[in-house]
Amino acid sequence: MQWLLICVVGAFGIATAISYFTNTQLSRKSTEHLLSNSLDDVLEELQEKDVNGVRHILNILSVAIEDSANWANLNVDYINKLRNMIHVSEINIADSTGILFISTVEHFIGFDMSKYDQPREFLCLLDKDHDPYFLQGLRQRGADSIPFRYSGMRFKSHSGFLQVGYDQDIYYENVVNNLLKASTRHRRIGDNGFIFIVDKLGKVISSPGSYICDSISQIGIDINKVNSADQYKLFDAKVFGSTFYCMHTDYNERYEIIAMQPEHEATLTRDKSVYLSSLIVFSVFLLLFFLIYWLIKKLVVKNIDKANTSLSHITDGNLNEVVNVRDSLEFSELSDDINMTVDRLKEYIHQAETRLDADLLLAKSIQMASLPNVFPAFPDRKDFDLFASYDP
Numbered sequence: 001m002q003w004l005l006i007c008v009v010g011a012f013g014i015a016t017a018i019s020y021f022t023n024t025q026l027s028r029k030s031t032e033h034l035l036s037n038s039l040d041d042v043l044e045e046l047q048e049k050d051v052n053g054v055r056h057i058l059n060i061l062s063v064a065i066e067d068s069a070n071w072a073n074l075n076v077d078y079i080n081k082l083r084n085m086i087h088v089s090e091i092n093i094a095d096s097t098g099i100l101f102i103s104t105v106e107h108f109i110g111f112d113m114s115k116y117d118q119p120r121e122f123l124c125l126l127d128k129d130h131d132p133y134f135l136q137g138l139r140q141r142g143a144d145s146i147p148f149r150y151s152g153m154r155f156k157s158h159s160g161f162l163q164v165g166y167d168q169d170i171y172y173e174n175v176v177n178n179l180l181k182a183s184t185r186h187r188r189i190g191d192n193g194f195i196f197i198v199d200k201l202g203k204v205i206s207s208p209g210s211y212i213c214d215s216i217s218q219i220g221i222d223i224n225k226v227n228s229a230d231q232y233k234l235f236d237a238k239v240f241g242s243t244f245y246c247m248h249t250d251y252n253e254r255y256e257i258i259a260m261q262p263e264h265e266a267t268l269t270r271d272k273s274v275y276l277s278s279l280i281v282f283s284v285f286l287l288l289f290f291l292i293y294w295l296i297k298k299l300v301v302k303n304i305d306k307a308n309t310s311l312s313h314i315t316d317g318n319l320n321e322v323v324n325v326r327d328s329l330e331f332s333e334l335s336d337d338i339n340m341t342v343d344r345l346k347e348y349i350h351q352a353e354t355r356l357d358a359d360l361l362l363a364k365s366i367q368m369a370s371l372p373n374v375f376p377a378f379p380d381r382k383d384f385d386l387f388a389s390y391d392p
């Protein structure tokens with residue numbers, strides 16, 4: 001029973017270790033999925049806000065331009081006034097052929113937008129069946145290869161379209177930064193997880209409301225580790241002295257969105273699952289132990305005791321004892337083998353006794369032959385008598 005108990009305990013330990021390893025992997029995958037979805041949600045929200053913000057600005061400018069009583073006499077001064085009000089870098093107005101006839105950049109007036117690939121894409125706005133908006137990302141403009149971010153909108157009541165541009169600095173400072181600020185303040189991942197948005201140097205752009213700080217290093221995260229980690233790959237970091245699972249992705253090449261969740265929270269499901277599975281496995285193994293113990297005791301130990309009892313009688317000299325344990329094929333064969341052995345032993349004993357009797361008879365004959373057998377030995381003498389005997 002001791003070895004059976006050791007085997008059951010060993011099997012339970014192995015099953016628990018396998019369960020722990022499996023659930024750890026599942027927990028890690030679940031955390032990866034959770035953090036990845038959180039990053040995607042933030043990106044989707046930022047992109048939606050970006051598109052809506054740009055469209056809002058285009059709508060404001062379009063109304064201001066189209067509602068102008070002097071549409072036919074639009075001039076650069078009026079457009080520059082609008083540019084300063086909206087805080088954009090550039091405003092262009094193209095006619096129905098794609099030629100800029102008004103621009104806040106003087107040398108762009110008369111520019112043919114079909115001349116380069118980048119501005120040519122806006123000619124889709126001349127198609128009435130096309131979406132009235134067209135937005136580009138930050139890219140080099142065709143005229144001078146300066147990084148710009150352009151967006152455009154087809155006029156509703158006039159031919160042609162409106163184009164608004166941001167240079168790189170204004171785009172990041174006035175558009176992206178404003179878009180990112182407070183975008184993660186109320187976001188939570190699970191109960192205690194959160195999201196930070198930082199620039200490539202670790203300066204915090206947006207943080208959860210309960211963790212206001214200037215640099216990501218203040219909460220314990222090394223920005224170099226973040227920058228070197230693959231996007232959407234889980235990595236560990238010490239945050240406020242505790243281990244967090246973290247994941248990041250780039251935004252507009254200048255920013256990092258970092259999602260994180262405490263390790264103890266991420267593994268809580270694993271621990272509960274391992275505890276529950278261990279409890280179930282323990283119950284099963286305990287039941288198996290007692291079941292095997294009962295079966296062994298009933299089918300093996302009991303029969304062994306019966307066989308041992310018969311063997312004790314045999315070893316005490318009772319060769320007429322018969323071993324009769326027939327509860328299983330194995331014990332039936334064992335009983336037959338023991339009984340056969342005892343029968344052979346009885347036969348050997350009988351043969352030995354027979355040989356001994358014959359040997360004793362022969363020895364008696366030899367011994368008796370050595371004695372005188374003629375009596376009286378001296379028939380003529382009456383003064384004495386003589387006889388011979390031998391007692392083995």
